[in-house]
Amino acid sequence: MSVALTAPAAPNFEVGPIDLTVIIVYLVLSRIIPLVVGSRMKKKAAAEREASGGEAASESEDYFLGGRSFIWPFVGLSLVATNMSGATFVGLAGGAYNQGISIFAYEWMTTVILAIFIFFILPFYLRSKAFTLPEFLEKRFDRRPRMAFAGFNLFANMFIDMAAALFAGAVVVKTLYPEIPIWVSVAALALLAAVYTVIGGLGAVMVSDSIQATVTLIGGVIVFIATLGAIESWDSMTQTAGEEKMSLILPTDNPDLPWPGLLTGVLVIGLYYWTTNQLVVQRTLGAKSLDHGRWGALLAGFIKLLFLFLFILPGVMALSLYPNLDNPDTVFPTLVFDLLPVGVRGLILAAVIAAITSTVDSILNSASTIVTMDFVKTLKPQTSQRQLVLIGRVATIVALVVAIIWAPFIAQFDTLYNYLQSVLSYLVPPVVAVFLVGILWNRMTANAAFLTLVIMQPLGLLAFIFTQVLPDEPTVQFLYAAGLNLALSLLLIVVVSLLGKTPDLEKTDELTWKSKYWHEESEALEGTPIWANYRVLTGVMLAATAVLVIAFW
Structure with a gap:
């Protein structure tokens, strides 16, 4: 392949009037459209329920779950x-520049996890009609694991998920405007996300997400094509x-992603996340239904496979163009400003900001749902529907402030992806153990669920601090730590369950797996189009x- 574009050593990070106009117009429209369309969808769903004689959605169900429509x-x-x-644009490209395409493991493993989800887990979530996953734990066990997991979810939403998303956006802004303090960038991005989240709830968030995902994927295609055209040839790259x-499978002594870590860590982290x-x-x-939930998850899985080309390979190709970047997380903005023309790069930057705010709006809605439905409604069941929605909006703002304060501290990690995967490896294995064993084994007790969460997660946090944060170099590979944590959590569940009384099987019957479900569904699927x-x-x-894994083995 001939050289299509020569990449200068130091791109000029300057946002011109045209790019700035594109960004502003996009951001304004992406705040307005979700509120308008989300409101119309809500009214249409309500009319359809009324016409079919179905039960009307409550005000809180409309706000927090979009009326399940x-x-x-x-x-x-x-x-x-x-x-x-933004962690996808910034984190995946930076991670690929730093450690290669092996980082795609977190993406292709998602399809395996989503298969497990739609076959064995989602049916029980929807059957329980729970507002939140902590509420599902109460339906399966009792209130104690619900409250413990709700507390962890809030912690994870603010200190892991939202803080990382905001920091990713701040990295891009810092590249463009070095004089702007990182906390100012974080606060501005957070406020952009909060506008329609506070007003429109999940309905507005889902519409916004659909728009942002489409634009972001288009942006990824443009950057991939431009980067491919800039390198001398595929072979030289x-x-x-x-x-x-250039290998997806790395040796056991690799510090970033040893191949056993795919099973001990990547699978565990993915099971938690998805x-x-x-x-x-x-x-x-x-x-709207179990089928729509499953088809939606499948669509997500197919799109995730494209991430290799849209976000990871450009990071690897950047090694040929910019071999001496000080900070891997600046790879993506470097590619955008070096390779794309004015106007187009404005669209890409708008897509990055949109991706960041899209994640933040989702986290805000999730956090406010947990605060309202798992804490307020549980502790004060007499709270009115209108009050629940108001409390949810206030909780959104509080969560936002906490994440803004914490996000700048992520800068101490080498790359954004290292922060995300490392901290999750120590905190989430007990959660995975409680949910999966709870669905697959009806003998698991409420005591086992509660003790696993309140014992193993604090121990995991301490282990993270002493092995990853305090030492100059990590003393344990975090993916192996995840596997060890999971094994200990499973052992604790089994021991406590077997030593305790058999749970009320009537309570667990509808929320635990049985082979009869498979056979009944097989009969129901007969005659269904492929x-x-x-x-x-x-x-x-x-x-x-x-096919992808074998091709890049």
Whole structure:
């Protein structure tokens, strides 16, 4: 391939009038459209329920779950947009520049996890009719694990998810405007996200997410094509990157992603994020039906496979263009300003900001839902629907302030992705253990769920501090730490459950897996067209995943 563009060593990060106009117009429209469309969708859903004789959604159900009326494209695009934050643009490109395409493990493993989710987990969430995942734990066990997990969810939303998303955006702004303090950038991005979240609830968030996901994917395509055109050739790029950085599977002594860590860590972190995290699962809780929830999750899985080309390979190709970048997290803005023309780069920057605010709006809605439905309504059940919505809006603002204060502290980590994956490895294995064992084993007790959360998560936080934060160099590979934490959590669950009384099987019957569900569903799927059969579509998704993994082995 001939050189299409010569990349200067030091791009000029200057946003001109045209780019700035594109960004402002996009941001204004992306605040207004979700509120208008979300309101219309809510009214249409209410009219359909009334016409069919169905029960009207409560005011809180409308605000926090969009009236449970979302069809699969909105569910799928919202799942992707929530995941595809600024951490995707900034974090994946920076991570790929730093450690190569092996970082794609977090993306292709998502398809395996989503297959588990739609087959074995989502049906029980929707059957329980829970507003939140902590509420599901109360329905399966009792109130204690609900409150413990709700507290952790709030912590994770503000100190991990939202803080990381805001920091990713601040990195981009800092690159463009070095004189602006990082906390000012964080606050501005947070306020952009809060505008329609506070007013419109999940309905506005889902519409916004669908718009942002579409624009962000288009932006990724543009950057990939431009970067591919800038390198001398594919062969020269792979030689510059080296064999290890062009391999998905790395040796056991690799410091970033040893291959056993795919099972001990990447799978565990992914199971938490895609199957037990209120932030993500809330999209499927708002689905119109189980089928729409499943089809939406499948759409998200297929899109995730594209991340290799849209966000990861540009980071690796940047090694040929900018071999001496001080901060890997500046790779993406460097590519945008160096390779794209005026106007187009304005659109890409708008897409980055949109992706960041899209994740933040989702986190804000998730946090306010937990505060309102898991704490306020649980402790004060007489609270009116109107008061619940008002409290949710106040909680949104409080969560925003906490994340703004914490986000700048993430700068001490080498890359954004290292921060995310490292902290999650120590905190989420007990959550995964409680949810999965609770759904798969009806003998698991409420005491086991509660003790696992309140013992293993604080121990995980201490271990994170002593092995990752305090030492000059990490003393334990974090993906191995996740596997060890999971094993200890499973052991604690089994021991406490077997030593305790058998739980009320009537309470657990509808919320635990039985083989009869599979057989009943097999009969129901007979005659279903291939394009609508989630089992067939899941098989296609997993086959596509296998092809990609083998191709880049």
